[in-house]
Amino acid sequence: MKNPIETIKDTETLALAQALISKPSVSPKDEGCQDLMIQRLAAMGFDITPMPFADVENFWALKDSGIPGPTLVFAGHTDVVPAGPLTDWTFPPFEGTVSDGWLYGRGSADMKSALAAMIIACERFIHQQGDFIGKIGFLITSDEEAAAKHGTVRVMQALADAKIHFDYCVVGEPSSAQTLGDMIRVGRRGSLNAHLVIRGKSGHVAYPDTLVNPIHQAMPAINALACKQWDQGNDFFPPTTFQVSNFNAGVGVQNVVPGDAQVEFNFRYSSASTQADLIGQTEAILTAHGLDYEITWALSGEPFLTEKGRLIDAAVATLRAITDQEVILSTGGGTSDGRFIAPYGIELIELGLVNKTIHKVNERVRVEDLAVLTTIYTDLLVRLVGSHG
Secondary structure, eight states, rough: OOOOOOOOOHHHHHHHHHHHTSSBBBTHHHHHHHHHHHHHHHHHOOEEEOHHHHHHHHEEEEESSOOOOOOOEEEEEOOBOOOGGGGSSSOOOTOOEEEEEESSTIIIIIIIIIHHHHHHHHHHHHHHHHSSSSSEEEESSSSSSOOSSSSHHHHHHHHTTTTTOOSSSEEOOOSSSSTTTTTTEEEOOOOEEEEEEEEOOOOTTTTTGGGGOOHHHHHHHHHHHHOOOOOOOOOSSSOEEEEEEEEEEEEEEETESSSEEEEEEEEEEEEEEEEHHHHHHHHHHHHHOOOOOOOOOOOOEEOEEOOHHHHHHHHHHHHHHOOSOOOOEEESSOTTTTTHHHGGEEEEOOOSSSOOTTTSSTTTTEEEHHHHHHHHHHHHHHHHHHOOO
């Protein structure tokens, strides 16, 4: 294989990351981030297909070498979570301030810096490598952090309807744990949400014989759900977990028992369980406790896993060569848009910056990591679609 492209030492990735961070693209708004990316991609000869759905901006970009080979797609999102109270930030969250070797800003880690690294990596690859084989693509959305209903999931369906398939996908989510490149996400657990309403009978607390307290009824059942061992996990996933995220009851005074209690909970589940298993077992427990209840289920995503193959092998080799460390293959963390891409039979990994500060006040990344991540993405291009790979 041709030697990996040399480490990028200039500030091009930093400048583009700052330009993206300066746009307050709180989900599902894009605020011009995608226009900035499209300008750079079009200048490289990518064919651009805007794919807006509802109030969400998405685009698909493709550069075809004209030489048969695999298609490698970079995927990511331009939307970010809200910044919260601006007074809590050391630097304004939408300025992209550099201080003491750190780049501060909402989206610096999740994941505008990675988007910048992808763009600059392609520019460097095309300029330095010249010819390549196969195709390079970009799948970018502004609907990942919130509802995730009109973003990647809709784009993938549209691509499938058009019979457009790709082989490899690198999602720029911040996958690293302690140092850049120490971890790759090769899958994610499933996520199943529930909204439970337990019905009782309201009344004065002094007359317990005339009421049915839904809070008292809920507690043993919720405890049974919390204590249950749902599965043992497997070689790729930890055991399934159950967590209550909200419990709401009461009418605002201390001497009235409410007529119902509302509970929200979530399963993060392994491939050792299925959505149907979890729903069936949960409802059996609720029924066994004699509850008068109503429950609504919402699936955020099924578990997915990329088996070892050319993409993972290339990523591990790249990280060993550039960061000189062993790489952990993980399925931990929350959900990502990878759950909408992998089911189409696409080898997928998440490879990005350190995730310690994502969604937090003073979100930040090391400036030096931006150039290294750009080099990583460039080397992946060389290994997967380089004409001498």
